[in-house]
Amino acid sequence: MELEAVLWDMDGTLVDSERLWDVSLADLAAHLGGTLSAATREDLVGSSLRRSVSTVRAEVGLDPADEAAVHADGRWLLERTKVLFADDLPWRPGAREALAAVRDAGLATALVTSTYRELTDVALDTIGRGFFDVTVCGDEVPATKPDPAPYRRAAELLGVDVTACVAVEDSPTGTRSAVAAGATVLVVPSEVAVPPGERRVLREGLVGLTVDELRMVLLGDAAARDDHRTRADAH
Ligand SMILES: [Mg+2]
Incomplete structure (x- = not known):
């Protein structure tokens, strides 16, 4: 995929x-x-x-x-x-470069946050609005993370299949939301450890992240699922 x-x-x-x-x-x-x-x-x-x-x-x-x-x-x-x-809103290490790499590759992008619009707008003054095609805030969806609604809404607004999306998340709550929506997650834990589980790949942080690696996150996971299905069919 x-x-x-x-x-x-x-x-x-x-x-x-x-x-x-x-x-x-x-x-x-x-x-x-x-x-x-x-x-x-x-x-x-x-x-x-x-x-x-x-x-x-x-x-x-x-x-x-x-x-x-x-x-x-x-x-x-x-x-x-x-x-x-x-x-003072400090960047996470490597985040700005990762955003730029994804932007330069021409992929569709969304910001999917539980934070309310008025506060997100303050943050976007620092981050830069140009990195995102759409932004989904906590007060714009019927239910917030860990509900799948925010990630579903982002895929809808972008007009893409959510199962062809990689979400980048740091928290267990956000990871649950993205997985429930059907996305695959690159997990870069910050304050709280995120347990291993389905459709997620753990990475230490965003430093050095490339678009090829994001493609592999999606492909690797799809391959693992196909492999699992093949083995399940064999029994
Ligand atoms: Mg977070």
Whole structure:
């Protein structure tokens, strides 16, 4: 199968924004009169704003289902994170070069992020809008990662078969979303380890990544599946 598109996660994959989320989520917990445990923070890597806010509220002993309060705290978190993003949004090593290589090869590309549009737009000032044909944000899909909806939507917008796409992800949540949508995933873990599993290839990071290697990720996985099918048919 021919590689048709590369679907990029943003936070933790292209930019080291999870470090900034560490700060803003801890600030939200403090703002609400509590603290956020390391385990809970780890669980929230790659999560939606809504889930993050509800989880922080529960952690500090506030009602996680209070719609008005979740909304207000979500605004607070968004504004706090926006300031951090605008101030300093560092690239992950090799990310800019990998984006450029995929762009130069003429492949279709999408940014697929759980981050809301208004914050993604701040990040895109640093990353560069020209790297992506389409961008799908957390507040533009019926369900966020680990639901398959964001990756399905990206493939739809690009007009490509999602099974001919390679997603690039750093988190277990994002990897689950892309696999559930039918994509093959190049996993470049940042803060949290991603367990091995179906339709994923692990790589240490993005440094030195080539388009040929992305093609191999898709081909290698398809070959493994065909091989598995052949062996299954033989029994
Ligand atoms: Mg991520």
